[in-house]
Amino acid sequence: MTDVPAHVHEFDWPDRVVIGMLGRPGSRTFYLQARTGEQIVSIALEKEQSALLALKIDEILDQLIAVEDNRYSVPTSTPVELVDNDPLEAVQEQFRAGTIGIGWDPTTAQVLIEAHPLPADDDALDAGAAADSEMLRVRMPVGTARAFTQRTREIVDAGRPLCTICGHPIDPDGHICTLPED
DSSP states (O other): OOOOOSEEEEESSOSEEEEEEESOTTSOEEEEEEEETTEEEEEEEOHHHHHHHHHHHHHHHHHHHHSGGGTTOOOSSOOGGGOOOOOOOSOOEEEEEEEEEEEEETTTTEEEEEEEEOOSOHHHHHTTOOOOSEEEEEEEEHHHHHHHHHHHHHHHHTSOOBOTTTOOBOBTTBOOOOOOOO
């Protein structure tokens, strides 16, 4: 039996759901932020989690397009009216994401994201401790999901440029190539 988190931050039809970041390239912190009315929740993510989340949501949407008649009206690209390039709203980190799950709810034609915090420590996992104290659950319609993935890819790709020789990121204060040995 799985324990239920003590508090679920739930956004069924959010006014806004975005990935954004704070900080300079090389030391950025990524956030998944959802808002409905006055309720805003921000959870910290790794860059790789953000990129993978966008990739997997796009895969779900692309699979739905392939369904005969595309009855969910999944757009192939971001609807112009849903583009969101605004900065994050006031960020108060709720938790740092550990496990993130995504899915599809055909009854509401929405993409589902569930994020659970990183465990407090490894001992808690070994001892079979109670479930996380909270989680974030966001449901978003297909157009919003497409806009979410486009923005996320742009945010992730806006980091440090890559060295054309070694492929590692170039820091603002310089770079020394470390080529693999033959």
